[in-house]
Amino acid sequence: MLSQQNELLSAITLSLDKSGWVEALVIGICVAIAGALSAYGFTWFHWRRLEAEAAKTSLLRQLHDLVEAFEKLCLEYWLSNGGDRDAELAIRIQITHRMIHKYARIFGNLQSAPALARERFFRFSSQIYDEATGGDFQGKGRKLSRSKANTIARQCSDARALLNELVYRNAL
Amino acid sequence: MAIFNIGKDFSTDPQGRYYSDETGSSGEEFRELHLKPRIELLESDEKLEIILDDGVESYGSSFLVEGFGGMVKYGYIRSDVLLSKLQLTFSDEDFAFYRDKIVEYISAAKFNSKSYVSTKNK
Numbered sequence: 527m528l529s530q531q532n533e534l535l536s537a538i539t540l541s542l543d544k545s546g547w548v549e550a551l552v553i554g555i556c557v558a559i560a561g562a563l564s565a566y567g568f569t570w571f572h573w574r575r576l577e578a579e580a581a582k583t584s585l586l587r588q589l590h591d592l593v594e595a596f597e598k599l600c601l602e603y604w605l606s607n608g609g610d611r612d613a614e615l616a617i618r619i620q621i622t623h624r625m626i627h628k629y630a631r632i633f634g635n636l637q638s639a640p641a642l643a644r645e646r647f648f649r650f651s652s653q654i655y656d657e658a659t660g661g662d663f664q665g666k667g668r669k670l671s672r673s674k675a676n677t678i679a680r681q682c683s684d685a686r687a688l689l690n691e692l693v694y695r696n697a698l
Numbered sequence: 699m700a701i702f703n704i705g706k707d708f709s710t711d712p713q714g715r716y717y718s719d720e721t722g723s724s725g726e727e728f729r730e731l732h733l734k735p736r737i738e739l740l741e742s743d744e745k746l747e748i749i750l751d752d753g754v755e756s757y758g759s760s761f762l763v764e765g766f767g768g769m770v771k772y773g774y775i776r777s778d779v780l781l782s783k784l785q786l787t788f789s790d791e792d793f794a795f796y797r798d799k800i801v802e803y804i805s806a807a808k809f810n811s812k813s814y815v816s817t818k819n820k
Contacts (some may be wrong), residue, residue, distance in 0.1 A: 616713070616758070620755070620756035620757070620758060621755065623754060623755050623756075624755075624792055624795075627792065627795050628792055631791070637720065651795075652798075652799070653800075655759055655795075657757050658759075659758035659759040659760060660758075660759040660760055660763065661760065662715065662719075662760065663715075663758050663759065663760045664713040664714045664715075664719065664721065664758055664760060664761075665714055665715055665716070665719045665760065666714070666719045666720050666721075668716060
């Protein structure tokens with residue numbers, strides 16, 4: 527496209543010697559404006575794409591942090607026999623899970639989100655909810671459960687690995 | 699259509715599975731005192747709309763399994779019939795998750811697989 531513009535400008539310069547120089551000038555100005563608009567358009571789309579990718583990476587990192595926080599809360603809750611902090615931990619577990627699912631939904635609605643990753647993450651959200659808030663969750667006299675804690679820790683680790691992979695792929 | 703607003707008519711903080719959990723808003727209490735009687739009063743083609751999110755911030759799986767799945771588990775109503783009679787509504791999109799889980803728990807429950815024994819006063 528640039529070479530074509532150069533040829534056109536050369537032709538215009540040569541034609542200035544002949545009659546019709548005003549016409550040649552107008553054509554030259556139009557070509558220059560067209561070139562400037564093309565460059566602007568390309569730059570605009572390029573920066574929009576970069577901003578979208580940066581927003582997606584930020585969303586994935588926030589999800590990663592939420593999963594990490596959720597895991598810590600669940601381990602503290604399920605590795606104890608209930609105590610003063612039980613009510614607070616239970617609320618924070620439920621609300622943190624709600625935030626995880628909200629962000630997962632936002633990610634899932636992105637057109638560029640890989641379908642398989644989306645499906646895996648929704649499945650993780652559903653399974654972790656059952657595990658963390660099922661059984662005798664919020665029950666009086668509930669007992670600690672190492673198996674629950676183990677399962678939750680493993681599932682959260684898998685989810686964080688998936689998110690790290692998505693962040694890495696997004697950066698490529 | 700009959701309407702039941704969990705936040706206004708039951709509790710803004712549903713929690714726990716049984717009466718014996720002493721939360722005052724357990725799944726067992728929700729089922730026995732509110733959901734079961736209302737389902738039984740419905741006309742043959744009538745539905746019960748349950749508003750999930752008015753004042754309620756979240757639900758635990760233990761509450762939902764006992765509250766909704768228990769209707770099928772204790773033989774009060776079959777899964778498909780219960781699902782056809784319920785309309786779960788919300789205005790906050792976050793609650794689509796809880797709606798889906800309720801449907802999942804009702805569908806997965808085995809009809810009349812357990813005899814109900816109240817945990818009240820236990």
